[in-house]
Amino acid sequence: MSTRRILAVARKEIHHILRDRATLFLVLFTPTALLLLMAYALTVDLKHVPIAVLDYDRSPISRRFVAQITAGQDLDLYAQVGSYDEIERLLVQGSIKAALILDPAFARDLYALRGMPMQVIIDGTEPESGAFAVDHIARRAETFVTQALAAQLQARGLPAETLRSIDLRVRTWYNPDLKPKNDVIPGLISMVLGMPALSVALALAHEREHGTLEQLLATPIGRAELLLGKILPYIAVGLINVALIPALAIFWFRIPFHGSFPLFFALSAVFLFAILALGTLVGVFMRTQAAALALSFLVIFFPGFFLTGIFFPLASMPEEVRLEVLGLPGTHYAIITRGIFLPGVGLEVLWPYAVFLLVLGTAFTAVAALFFRKKLG
Numbered sequence: 001m002s003t004r005r006i007l008a009v010a011r012k013e014i015h016h017i018l019r020d021r022a023t024l025f026l027v028l029f030t031p032t033a034l035l036l037l038m039a040y041a042l043t044v045d046l047k048h049v050p051i052a053v054l055d056y057d058r059s060p061i062s063r064r065f066v067a068q069i070t071a072g073q074d075l076d077l078y079a080q081v082g083s084y085d086e087i088e089r090l091l092v093q094g095s096i097k098a099a100l101i102l103d104p105a106f107a108r109d110l111y112a113l114r115g116m117p118m119q120v121i122i123d124g125t126e127p128e129s130g131a132f133a134v135d136h137i138a139r140r141a142e143t144f145v146t147q148a149l150a151a152q153l154q155a156r157g158l159p160a161e162t163l164r165s166i167d168l169r170v171r172t173w174y175n176p177d178l179k180p181k182n183d184v185i186p187g188l189i190s191m192v193l194g195m196p197a198l199s200v201a202l203a204l205a206h207e208r209e210h211g212t213l214e215q216l217l218a219t220p221i222g223r224a225e226l227l228l229g230k231i232l233p234y235i236a237v238g239l240i241n242v243a244l245i246p247a248l249a250i251f252w253f254r255i256p257f258h259g260s261f262p263l264f265f266a267l268s269a270v271f272l273f274a275i276l277a278l279g280t281l282v283g284v285f286m287r288t289q290a291a292a293l294a295l296s297f298l299v300i301f302f303p304g305f306f307l308t309g310i311f312f313p314l315a316s317m318p319e320e321v322r323l324e325v326l327g328l329p330g331t332h333y334a335i336i337t338r339g340i341f342l343p344g345v346g347l348e349v350l351w352p353y354a355v356f357l358l359v360l361g362t363a364f365t366a367v368a369a370l371f372f373r374k375k376l377g
Helices: 003-019 021-028 030-042 060-069 084-093 106-111 127-148 150-156 180-192 195-210 212-217 223-252 261-285 289-306 319-325 329-341 347-376
Strands: 049-055 075-080 098-102 118-122
Touching (some): 003 021, 003 195, 021 195, 021 223, 060 098, 060 127, 084 098, 118 127, 180 223, 180 289, 180 329, 195 223
Antiparallel strands (some): 098 118
């Protein structure tokens, strides 16, 4: 294998990227634009969820409770209703996402230390908003009970812990406020950086369509040299995005970055090698750009979105699926990005995922080189 021939192919590919504005835009600007679009679409912090209240008790304590749970920006009191029919009408109209019903014995049972008789109805068509409302009401209810009955408990000589059957203390590390964007955006980086893989697949299909690939194969350039030469320029362009995209995440979206940027840069280069090798493999088997585009989405982007642990935990997937996703570079790189961004772990933790990426990149390149000339003929 000749380094000189690999670099010659790389120079040719660089000229192609610079001449073709569509390719240049795809590999240089699309990842940043895609991250912006998906980050805003997928990491919305829930606020101002509208709810209705049906208060059968109508006591001062029930009114205080309603005022407390609707204070702030989390839940908005849309309406005080008088019946279940009104709740159903508002839910059907989409005006509210949840409803709180307080029992006529709300105050009496509360002061008798028999609990808080209440019911929450949520809109199942938007379970995220409903679950958010339930969680918010539960947390505010615990605080309200402690505050409302503190004097009564003291008079009885009872500690405040009497109200709690379980003393559960939760401490969240790395993402104390549980902001979705702090988890999702580092994971999304693994997907948007895969855009150059689409370009390399299209480049191979383009050369096959226009007959220039046969001219290259007529030269002394070997199959592996040709494929590596095509991959290297896209790695170089991808590394520009590796510098830009974390800056966007840190300074625009305020994502904490606790790790080493040189380590992030180096492991990103390994990921780019693996994902571009997968794109090359796609391009080897496709004869037209349309087919290469379709297969790239099926093999690279759709699995990268749903199966790499960005949104759905790998532990919750069936064992057969977990074995399959080990063959996706994005699976390992999503773990790397989250590990470097949030807890700030180093190579002593991340080296197995880097090895996986190297093995995948080498395997994809070897298979592509093996079938390259056969498919061309």
